[in-house]
Amino acid sequence: MINFQYIRTTTSKAAVDSLGKDKTAKFIAGGTNLVDLMKRGVTAPEKLIDINNVPLKQIELKGNILHIGALATNAAVAEHAVVKQRFPLLSQALNAGASAQLRNMATVGGNMMQRTRCGYFYDITMPCNKREPGTGCGAKEGYNRMHAIFGTSEACIAVHPSDMCIALAALDAQVVIMNPKGERKISFVDFHRLPGATPEKDNNLQANEMIIRVEIPLNTLAENSYYLKVRDRASYAFALVSVAAGLELKSNRIIKVRLAMGGVAHKPWRLTEAEAFLTGKDATEVNFKLASEIALKGSKSFGQNNFKLKLAPNSIIEALNQAKSKA
Ligand SMILES: Cc1cc2nc3c(=O)[nH]c(=O)nc-3n(C[C@H](O)[C@H](O)[C@H](O)COP(=O)(O)OP(=O)(O)OC[C@H]3O[C@@H](n4cnc5c(N)ncnc54)[C@H](O)[C@@H]3O)c2cc1C
Known part of the structure; x- marks a missing residue:
């Protein structure tokens, strides 16, 4: 020991x-x-x-912003009345993660900081640049069925494992961080990093910093949002691919859309180009398909995860259809 x-x-x-x-x-x-x-x-x-015992468990609407303390549990956030009503995407994403017992223990800050589930990272007899920089990446030519198709580097092809974070990326959340000098705030989408040449760093939190809370602005997506998680088992499994989709519709016209994916990159993968394409267009199968093709630009697979090149666009279309049908 x-x-x-x-x-x-x-x-x-x-x-x-x-x-x-x-x-x-x-x-x-x-x-x-x-x-x-x-x-x-x-x-x-x-x-x-x-x-x-640090008092950071609050889940509170302050004006137009929902404040969620870093120590609020995943279960408390998922079941909170305001979250269910105003941010159902977050509630769905949280309830898609882990198991009831784990969600009772897991916290918002811990969920954001959880490490990848890449098998080479967990097995200390294997090479892994994330665990031990300079040892190589076992996954690139090894077992890579769960691995990334976007934003990979020579050094690392691991994916970020959280469900909650995919919803928070789609919902334009911000992260409030404390350090010895005070507090700072960053966009949720800038919190996690791509691997580049330093895959040992999952995110932009400095060594002397603590996550204090997450803030989410109220939005107009609640009525038409959906978190789709595709996985090997119906529960207690990490995402092969997930999609957080939120739409604001007027008749069938898309006024606003938010899209983020999980299971495909080293960070929550926001689909900004697909969002820009869809904004102002009709919510049709044809447009959803075109958006999914835009989203897949630049994707690259590594053998065992080739199926994600098909699963990812199909999941985008399905999540958008599900979000639309909530109306
Ligand atoms: C079997 C299993 C299945 C799972 N399935 C899923 C799943 O399907 N989807 C999913 O999203 N997750 C899943 N998880 C992961 C689970 O959600 C995370 O383990 C959990 O969210 C981590 O939160 P924690 O509070 O327990 O963190 P801890 O284990 O306590 O901490 C994790 C890291 O966060 C750091 N940390 C914690 N709080 C802060 C803070 N406030 N500021 C800075 N650093 C902090 C710690 O130092 C540590 O490095 C699963 C886990 C297990 C064991």
Whole structure:
């Protein structure tokens, strides 16, 4: 057994101060990902800072913005009345993830920070540039059925595993972050990164920073939104491909559309070109198909995941049809 120090904090400031004092320290929230990684030897923090007593569990509409604290559980967010009514896409995405027991423990901050499910990352006997930079990527010519088709690099073809984050990317959310100097805010779509030459970095959170909350502006997509998750089993499985789709329709005309995909890239993959194409057009099968072709531009597969080149556009069309039919 590897020894580590364990401390509890009750304020975000104390948590951030404590993190800054020790380079290998990590926050622990629900523990549903971090503990697995520690057991497998993927990570070995010398100090765990338990942040569960920091008061960041709020789910509250303030004016036109929904504030969700970093320690709100996935279950609490998914079942919250305002989320279900005004942001059903988020509720659906959360309920598509993991299992009821896991959602009761998993937190919003932890979900954003969860690591990839690439088998080479979890197996410490295998090469993996994300786990150990410079060792190579086992997946490129190995088992890559679950892997990315967009934004890959020579160093890494892993995908970001969260469902919640795909909905948040589609919903124009912002992330509020605390560091020793105060708070900063970034767009959710800029929080996670593409792998490039530094796949060990999943996101743009600095080593001395903590996620405080997520903010989502009210929108006009609630009536016509749908989260489609295609997976190997009906529950308790990560997405092969997922699509978060939200439409604002007037008659059959698309006034506004938001689209993001999961299971296809190292970060939630927002389909801005497809959105631009669809805006102002009629919500028809033909336009959905054209949008899906635009979305697939630049995609690349690696053998076992060739099927995603067909599954991804079909999923976009299906998610848009489902969103439209909610009216
Ligand atoms: C069997 C299984 C199936 C799963 N299936 C799915 C699925 O289908 N879809 C899905 O989306 N997820 C799935 N998950 C993942 C699950 O959602 C994540 O494990 C969970 O969301 C992580 O949250 P946590 O609070 O437990 O994080 P922890 O394990 O406590 O922490 C994870 C990381 O986040 C960091 N962290 C936590 N809070 C903060 C903060 N406020 N600021 C900065 N850093 C922070 C920690 O330091 C750690 O590095 C599954 C997990 C398991 C074990």
